[in-house]
Amino acid sequence: DQQVKQNSPSLSVQEGRISILNCDYTNSMFDYFLWYKKYPAEGPTFLISISSIKDKNEDGRFTVFLNKSAKHLSLHIVPSQPGDSAVYFCAASGPNFGNEKLTFGTGTRLTIIP
Amino acid sequence: NAGVMQNPRHLVRRRGQEARLRCSPMKGHSHVYWYRQLPEEGLKFMVYLQKENIIDESGMPKERFSAEFPKEGPSILRIQQVVRGDSAAYFCASSRLGEQQYFGPGTRLTVT
Numbered sequence: 001d002q003q004v005k006q007n008s009p010s011l012s013v014q015e016g017r018i019s020i021l022n023c024d025y026t027n028s029m030f031d032y033f034l035w036y037k038k039y040p041a042e043g044p045t046f047l048i049s050i051s052s053i054k055d056k057n058e059d060g061r062f063t064v065f066l067n068k069s070a071k072h073l074s075l076h077i078v079p080s081q082p083g084d085s086a087v088y089f090c091a092a093s094g095p096n097f098g099n100e101k102l103t104f105g106t107g108t109r110l111t112i113i114p
Numbered sequence: 115n116a117g118v119m120q121n122p123r124h125l126v127r128r129r130g131q132e133a134r135l136r137c138s139p140m141k142g143h144s145h146v147y148w149y150r151q152l153p154e155e156g157l158k159f160m161v162y163l164q165k166e167n168i169i170d171e172s173g174m175p176k177e178r179f180s181a182e183f184p185k186e187g188p189s190i191l192r193i194q195q196v197v198r199g200d201s202a203a204y205f206c207a208s209s210r211l212g213e214q215q216y217f218g219p220g221t222r223l224t225v226t
Contacts, residue, residue, distance in 0.1 A: 004156075034214065043118070043205050043217035044157070089156060098212035101147060101170060104156040 003027045004092050006105035014113050019077040021108050023090030026071065030092040034102065035064060035075045038087045047088075048075070077110075085112045116140070118208050118218035126224045133193040133200070135221045139208030146189040147207040147215055148181060157205060163189060196225045 005024045013019045023033075031052045036044035050057040050064045050073065057064050063076045077084055090105040119138040127133050139146050144165050149157040162170040163183035174181070178196075183189040193200055203222050207215035 006156075036217075041219070041222075043207075043219045046214055046216070049214065091157075098209060098214065099145070101159040101162055101173070102149075102157075102215065103159065104149075106154075106156040 001026075002106070003030075004090055004103050004105040006088075006090055006108050008108050009106070010109040010111070012111045012113055013080050015082060016079045019075075019080045019084065019110055019112070021075040021077075021088050021090075021110065023073050023075075023105055024071055025073075025092055027092070027103075028071075029094050030103075031095040032093040032097040033064070033066060033073050034091045034093070035062075036089045036091060036104075037084075038089060038107070044089060080110075080112045082112050082114055085110060118143075118206060118216055120204075120206050120218035120221050122221060123219060124222050124224070126226060127196045128226055129197060130195050133196050133223055135191040135193075135204050135206075135223070137189040137191070137206030137208075137218060139189070139206075140216055143208035143210055143216075145209045145211060146183050147209075148189075148191050149205045149207065151203045151205065151220075153202075160191070193223075196223075198225050201225045 034049040035047040038044045048059050048062045048064050050066050066073045087107045087109050089107045091102040146163045148160040151157045159173040161174050161181045178194045180192045203220045205220045206218045209215045
């Protein structure tokens with residue numbers, strides 16, 4: 001049962017444009033959401049997170065939007081840069097964030113075209 | 115200020131052998147999580163440990179897999195009698211209580 005879903009396995013975006021990565025979840029108990037970036041042969045690196053009490057969080061070029069009623073979140077990267085090419089994972093935690101497991105989506109491979 | 119360290123980075127085992135994967139958390143972190151990533155899939159939670167305690171092992175296969183995080187030394191994920199289906203990347207993450215997880219570079223296990 002895939003509780004966190006990333007329905008787009010891959011995405012290609014022109015350099016300088018906006019990249020939008022989507023994530024859906026089914027478990028209403030999820031309370032905290034994170035995005036991780038992963039390069040080949042490396043571990044995931046934390047990018048940005050959002051608590052369920054917010055609908056938007058911004059950090060530099062990265063913004064995460066949360067729509068609780070739709071159980072949907074998205075990551076916006078503006079402007080996209082070649083170094084952003086990587087696999088992006090959406091992850092979710094229950095209310096005990098920092099003291100419990102993360103549930104990951106299957107990832108979206110983002111390719112930035114120069 | 116070293117990050118999470120995992121060794122070995124690559125491990126090749128024949129079917130039936132044992133695999134031992136080590137994880138040294140970041141300094142000051144007392145919580146360790148193990149995840150497994152099969153080819154073309156996301157990371158799947160296996161086990162969550164604090165020093166000398168297993169907190170959540172709901173993702174661990176019932177047989178052949180065990181994990182420990184002793185008072186001194188690294189956390190160990192042990193797989194006995196490995197099979198081809200155990201071939202995967204195994205990631206360790208560490209955290210302080212209430213804070214986000216930081217991931218190590220992973221151990222790629224290949225079972226031949």
